[in-house]
């Protein structure tokens with residue numbers, strides 16, 4: 001005879017119901033395995049409250065977290081990718097763009113906007129991995145260049161959050177050309193003595209690293225972000241050497257002088273304001 005018996009009927013619940021009930025409530029941290037309330041995560045800017053793991057975030061949230069009161073005017077929304085090469089890989093590039101627009105809800109792999117940060121006039125862009133891997137095509141290059149040109153016209157600062165797999169293969173040379181175009185615009189910005197703050201987020205790779213992301217007057221990075229040009233496997237095969245541990249992460253790059261400061265996302269806005277106070281109004285503050 002069992003010591004205990006169940007008088008009440010068993011609660012009937014299938015797996016499907018259970019998933020529905022917990023979906024959108026918890027997120028598991030991939031770094032420390034903690035189960036986190038989504039509401040807590042939202043309050044901590046999508047940073048794990050236990051181990052400070054930085055979850056990837058989208059372009060719109062990035063800009064909201066930067067600008068005063070989360071307010072900005074979106075710029076160049078109509079600038080989107082064309083398909084000048086009529087490129088087809090496993091599927092036509094045109095279809096790929098349409099699909100990316102639908103799934104990401106974004107017009108391109110970067111959102112740019114104008115607004116105030118700590119009272120300073122700022123033109124900011126944020127890249128988004130959910131749009132064809134945050135790749136830099138002609139439209140991304142054009143949007144960044146216009147951002148810089150606007151900053152020069154009205155004496156504003158430029159802040160760009162990078163998150164990219166690199167150049168957009170489907171646009172070939174036209175995509176690579178953006179590296180030179182943006183770099184040239186940044187050189188002009190420099191001559192006008194206006195600051196460019198580059199923020200590297202996970203991951204910043206390829207043509208973006210090889211151009212504007214590393215041209216900041218100040219280069220900030222989020223903790224443990226993957227930052228590099230080529231992937232570790234390609235480099236190991238090329239130089240035939242084992243790479244050191246933590247290679248291509250923010251902290252390693254800071255130690256080797258490629259990054260100026262590793263900044264927790266929750267301190268990012270404050271840090272950028274302090275830098276703008278210093279660089280935009282040297283005689284006042």
Ligand SMILES: [Zn+2]
Nearest residue numbers: 029032048051
């Ligand atoms: Zn964690």
